[in-house]
Amino acid sequence: MHHLDEQTRTELEAAAFRRLLRHLDANKDVQNIDLMILADFCRNCLSKWLVSAAETRGAELDYETAREYVYGMPYAEWKAHHQAPATDEQLAALEARQARKVGADGGREAS
Numbered sequence: 001m002h003h004l005d006e007q008t009r010t011e012l013e014a015a016a017f018r019r020l021l022r023h024l025d026a027n028k029d030v031q032n033i034d035l036m037i038l039a040d041f042c043r044n045c046l047s048k049w050l051v052s053a054a055e056t057r058g059a060e061l062d063y064e065t066a067r068e069y070v071y072g073m074p075y076a077e078w079k080a081h082h083q084a085p086a087t088d089e090q091l092a093a094l095e096a097r098q099a100r101k102v103g104a105d106g107g108r109e110a111s
Helices: 006-026 032-039 043-056 063-071 075-082 088-104
Strands: none
Touching: 006 043, 006 063, 032 043, 032 088, 043 063, 063 075
16 A cells, blocks of 8 residues: 555545444444454454544544444443453453463563
8 A cells, every 4th residue: 555645545544444343333243352352452442542543643532432433322332232241261261362462572561
């Protein structure tokens, strides 16, 4: 994509991000813990990344507003309707993932 001008790249990246949000919205059965286990990010991470991007650009965006954008509804509502309790297996897999990540970083947490 280096051959594209910055504006076009930004527009393509934004379109891909919006499509990712639509995909996650269409697959509410995919739990955040499963995303964390497999990909080391979840919907909450996306929300935090939006807040961080806003801060970098001097724009105001609070975490709850970002989460509502990512989840397509208030987080409490999404959690009540779509978040299943984590199983012991999921918790163990997440703990193992985190341990591997810390080990790979030489004891530093990845951001």
